[in-house]
Amino acid sequence: MRLRDFPEDEVFLQGSAACQGCPGSAAIRVAFKALGRKTILAVIASCTSVFQSPFPLSALDVPTINMAFATGGAVASGITAAADRLVARGEFEEKPNILVWAGDGGTYDIGIQALSGAAERDADFIYVCYNNEAYSNTGTQRSGATPYAAWTTNTTKGKEEWRKDIPQIMVAHGVPYVATASLAYPTDMYNKFAKAKEIKGTRYIEIQAPCPPGWKFPSSHTIKVARLAVQTGMWMLYEHEGGKTTYSAGTQRIIQGQSKLVPVEEYLKEQGRFRHLFSPERDEVKIAEIQGRMSHIFETLQFTHKMKEHIMDIELAPPR
Amino acid sequence: MPKRKKKEEEEEIGFITTLSVPCEGSVGLTGSWRVFMPVLDEEKCNKCLLCWIYCPEACITKDIKINYDYCKGCGICAEECPRKAVAMIKEEKNETG
Amino acid sequence: MRRVETGNHVAAWGARLARVEVVSAYPITPQTQVIEEISRFIDEGEMDCEYIPVESEHSAMAAMIGSAAMGVRSFSATSAHGLLYMHELLHWAAGIRLPMVMVNVNRALGPGWNIWCDHQDTIAARDTGWIQIYCASHQEILDTTIQAFRITEDPKVILPVMVCYDAIFLSHNYMQVEIPDQETVDRFLPPFRSLWKLDLDYPLTHGAVIYPDDYEEVRYSMFQGLDNAREAIKAAAAEYRDVVGSFHGDMVETYRMEDAECALVAMGSMASEAKVAVDELRERGYRCGVVRVRSFRPFPREELRELLAPLRAVMVIDRSVSFGLEGPLYSEVKAVIYGHSDAEVYDIITGLGGRDVTYELMVENTEAALKGRLEQETRWPTVRLNEHHLVMKKGLEEYWKKEGVR
Numbered sequence: 001m002r003l004r005d006f007p008e009d010e011v012f013l014q015g016s017a018a019c020q021g022c023p024g025s026a027a028i029r030v031a032f033k034a035l036g037r038k039t040i041l042a043v044i045a046s047c048t049s050v051f052q053s054p055f056p057l058s059a060l061d062v063p064t065i066n067m068a069f070a071t072g073g074a075v076a077s078g079i080t081a082a083a084d085r086l087v088a089r090g091e092f093e094e095k096p097n098i099l100v101w102a103g104d105g106g107t108y109d110i111g112i113q114a115l116s117g118a119a120e121r122d123a124d125f126i127y128v129c130y131n132n133e134a135y136s137n138t139g140t141q142r143s144g145a146t147p148y149a150a151w152t153t154n155t156t157k158g159k160e161e162w163r164k165d166i167p168q169i170m171v172a173h174g175v176p177y178v179a180t181a182s183l184a185y186p187t188d189m190y191n192k193f194a195k196a197k198e199i200k201g202t203r204y205i206e207i208q209a210p211c212p213p214g215w216k217f218p219s220s221h222t223i224k225v226a227r228l229a230v231q232t233g234m235w236m237l238y239e240h241e242g243g244k245t246t247y248s249a250g251t252q253r254i255i256q257g258q259s260k261l262v263p264v265e266e267y268l269k270e271q272g273r274f275r276h277l278f279s280p281e282r283d284e285v286k287i288a289e290i291q292g293r294m295s296h297i298f299e300t301l302q303f304t305h306k307m308k309e310h311i312m313d314i315e316l317a318p319p320r
Numbered sequence: 321m322p323k324r325k326k327k328e329e330e331e332e333i334g335f336i337t338t339l340s341v342p343c344e345g346s347v348g349l350t351g352s353w354r355v356f357m358p359v360l361d362e363e364k365c366n367k368c369l370l371c372w373i374y375c376p377e378a379c380i381t382k383d384i385k386i387n388y389d390y391c392k393g394c395g396i397c398a399e400e401c402p403r404k405a406v407a408m409i410k411e412e413k414n415e416t417g
Numbered sequence: 418m419r420r421v422e423t424g425n426h427v428a429a430w431g432a433r434l435a436r437v438e439v440v441s442a443y444p445i446t447p448q449t450q451v452i453e454e455i456s457r458f459i460d461e462g463e464m465d466c467e468y469i470p471v472e473s474e475h476s477a478m479a480a481m482i483g484s485a486a487m488g489v490r491s492f493s494a495t496s497a498h499g500l501l502y503m504h505e506l507l508h509w510a511a512g513i514r515l516p517m518v519m520v521n522v523n524r525a526l527g528p529g530w531n532i533w534c535d536h537q538d539t540i541a542a543r544d545t546g547w548i549q550i551y552c553a554s555h556q557e558i559l560d561t562t563i564q565a566f567r568i569t570e571d572p573k574v575i576l577p578v579m580v581c582y583d584a585i586f587l588s589h590n591y592m593q594v595e596i597p598d599q600e601t602v603d604r605f606l607p608p609f610r611s612l613w614k615l616d617l618d619y620p621l622t623h624g625a626v627i628y629p630d631d632y633e634e635v636r637y638s639m640f641q642g643l644d645n646a647r648e649a650i651k652a653a654a655a656e657y658r659d660v661v662g663s664f665h666g667d668m669v670e671t672y673r674m675e676d677a678e679c680a681l682v683a684m685g686s687m688a689s690e691a692k693v694a695v696d697e698l699r700e701r702g703y704r705c706g707v708v709r710v711r712s713f714r715p716f717p718r719e720e721l722r723e724l725l726a727p728l729r730a731v732m733v734i735d736r737s738v739s740f741g742l743e744g745p746l747y748s749e750v751k752a753v754i755y756g757h758s759d760a761e762v763y764d765i766i767t768g769l770g771g772r773d774v775t776y777e778l779m780v781e782n783t784e785a786a787l788k789g790r791l792e793q794e795t796r797w798p799t800v801r802l803n804e805h806h807l808v809m810k811k812g813l814e815e816y817w818k819k820e821g822v823r
Contacts, residue, residue: 025376029376055339
């Protein structure tokens, strides 16, 4: 799939309340290019609840229900069950896509129960977590997705814990499709949505969403920061389906040796939320810790990749 | 003593709920947010479509026409263009915008 | 078809006869038999419905909102802590203006775990915008569940309905019921309708940000909807009587009120017991009657004003408490007759946590009121310390002595 083959139709209507450089609106554009208009959308409390603009005008040109914070997996379960009834009754010729659009808050933390329940039931819908690694809508407080050492308004000295890994938690639920995506790799993102569209059951796609005001970088750098995240290993691109993990795009190139892993510093120093690691003095310990983890993950994956030819065709899930 | 308002005099407002209608410019002419505006040098442009797909506001068309009514001037198009065909120019605006 | 069933089972029958298409519910004692029976109906091919075994009550309500938004008849069931767990979404379900029906088995709240009857759970939800109807018999549960769909889908209402009935007394006991056939119910209940839905041909967004300049009208519209529900409740009850045959009152149900000088006011199964109390009081020469509040929301303002205002005395029996004030039914009764009546109004709070409410208790207290021996205030006549309380007190006193707390 190439950019020129992407449909021109826009479901996201310009003139919205989104911040300059917003990754959320950028992501929702690409998602809908692949999914199309025959989509029922549930927006879970997040920036998207606000950037779609206030009553009575909407920047979203598909039937949309805004819902409370903890409800993503649950409201989708109700919508998809009702849609099945409407198909059975002949009111729908074809079942539409059902898309939940939630942030990391509504997925990693307050929404994890409903998501887990829906996944265990293999409810038929696509769940998207657009992950800006904090509770951005309420002013950038920490979430379970906030990375180690990141500043937020309630981790002002840098978060002490490493983040959760919801994609791997979804893999552990045994759902038919799990994928991670990046704004900097739009054709990869499109392909993942196009693939998810054709699968039945609970499909989970997580998109890293670098947030200019929350991560503190200029609004023109959203895509650049997203790209660096992949190039340094801080965001890994992969798919998991049929019991198999396949790495994608920039991540795959690092594992297969076509690109070198960029030092994580290149990513960290682009963002004001990591400024305390460099100023007034460099925190060599923390930078080394983060780099150490990235190096460990990729050395392991590079090694197992080389061994594939000799041992067996297996791709390891991302190590911790 | 002021006349007491009867219940019947309260407006019959019918069914009102938080339903919104889709439309462009849902929050107004967001072009007014800009400080810098992107200007395309068509000679340099090779229609790679990266600016089109990266624009968070969907205000660049597929044939690379920028809608200045809504462009917020984020600068992603200029930053990402591999040909450096987009320049961010400071706009001349009067103070009242 | 005549059967002997539990209240929970007939609630399931109500959902089945109403041709519900999606049920989302989480088990909680003493509601479990509602969803077990629905599951059995579905598995045995007797009900054409999707059952979503959600992982919590909050999710049950979220799923019901989702299916209602798709334009499909939706149902849930819960009780006590389950109702409380979904409290946030009770407000959402009313505010989203879609038809929904849920039964709630009225059970006491913890801590301590108490699975027996009182009304605290639904009374705590009285401001959510839900219509609340309290049943006093198994037949009424079945009939009201069906009527509820008619009420919630009325275009002048479009607010969710909670059908409430007492834990154990009604949920678990067996009583004889007349179950109407599907054809008859189909004549009473038209196919699902609502005023908006998630429609691929006409995209709308519900629930975006709304500013102070716009919000009040949304709430006022709900307020009017609840007001319109009065007519809808009366019409549903009347038409159900005409088409199906049974009737349990509409906003209220009365007993021996025609020549009454005094009324007992209560909700749920206690009101049936009150009829026995009234017969005894009449034997003793007091012209008493019962006014059972059937619709608690909307509150039967006109009906209570008409029935109670001319009386000499009213005895309210509350099965819940508004801490820091008084019995909630007491407050509300006084509120609607204020300025219209010289009646003395009394209140007892009793029956909490399933404690038995006897007709003797009602007779004793009403007689004392009529003889001028009581203050017009909330009293707790069945509160008394027993051996268990003394064990607890002793244990705590030992702890205080040990820890030097006192």
